[in-house]
Amino acid sequence: MRAARLIKMVLLLQSRPSMTAAELARELEVSERTVTRDALALSEAGVPVYADRGRAGGYRLVGGYRTRLTGLARSEAEALFLSGVPGALREMGLEDAASAARLKVSAALLPSLRDASDSAAQRFHLDAPGWYQEPETPDLLPVVAEAVWDDRVVAASYRDAERRLEPYGLVLKAGVWYLCALADGTSFRVYRIDRFTAVSLTAERFERDASFDLPAFWEERAAQFARSILRAEVVLRLSPEAAHRLPHVTDRAAAREALEAAGPADERGWRTITLPVESETVAFTQLLSLGAELEVLRPDGLRERFAETAARMHALYGGPAAGTGRAPQR
Secondary structure, eight states: OHHHHHHHHHHHHHHSSOBOHHHHHHHHTSOHHHHHHHHHHHHHTTOOEEEEOSTTOEEEEOTTOOOSOOOOOHHHHHHHTTTTOHHHHHHHTOHHHHHHHHHHHHHHSOGGGTTHHHHHHTTOOOOOSOTTOOOOOOTTHHHHHHHHHHTEEEEEEETTEEEEEEEEEEEEETTEEEEEEEETTTEEEEEEGGGEEEEEEEEEEOOOOTTOOHHHHHHHHHHHHHHHTOOEEEEEEEOHHHHHHHHHHSOHHHHHHHHHHOOOOOTTSOEEEEEEESOHHHHHHHHGGGGGGEEEEEOHHHHHHHHHHHHHHHHHHSSOOTTTSSOOOO
């Protein structure tokens, strides 16, 4: 533990002109007294660490000293490719590996390029979860991530069923973590990490199928899932405005296909489409936001719900505002 900290201290000093004891303590997550002891230990080991006294003082390396301990470990190299998603790294337990990798890369760069990581970080940032969501990190994510990195078979409990899984890859979709795994040696499936009730690493390792392509697999399964939940159909008349807004309130691909398959518009520009939906209830919630720009033709039950809602809204807004005795201001 201390050896790793000493190496990190050297790399930090190599990547910057100087650092105060407080800055080093914060980076190394130790006390300033520990920083002083570590600096002394490095000096005794032949590393030219020099301490400048005074208010503007700090620690620095003298004589153009450069360590050769900048080779990346495998875990650090892998984590470096995920450095653009810091939240995901933290949730998978890879934050320390990524930090060490960035330090080694920084230490190996020319002095004029050492601010490249800060420059990029201040210009690009990935925030994966959607709006109005409070993402929660599944408790079992770190052990699943470890299995993915190490090609380890896991014994898992998922929806009260015991499963033997060969975990191939993790996907973070809109703040939700999914595992793509070979189940019981038969077929690849997708599992939500937060629905595992238990996951344990086994001593068994599996040999990955070299033909497995995680991005392509996920894209195919995501499309299949989106289509599988569209089990009902509704027939609608849409104004040009509703046609424009429809892909933003319901399944985007289904909306576009329905619009492309629609017949010609009438003299007002309205078109009739048949739209696949998850259910009448879901369709009601989604389509209601289009208001009077849309008319439901079928099914009758959904049309009746819209008519009832329109009547209730007319009752609310068609007369004086409640408690005022006068009509609402326009």
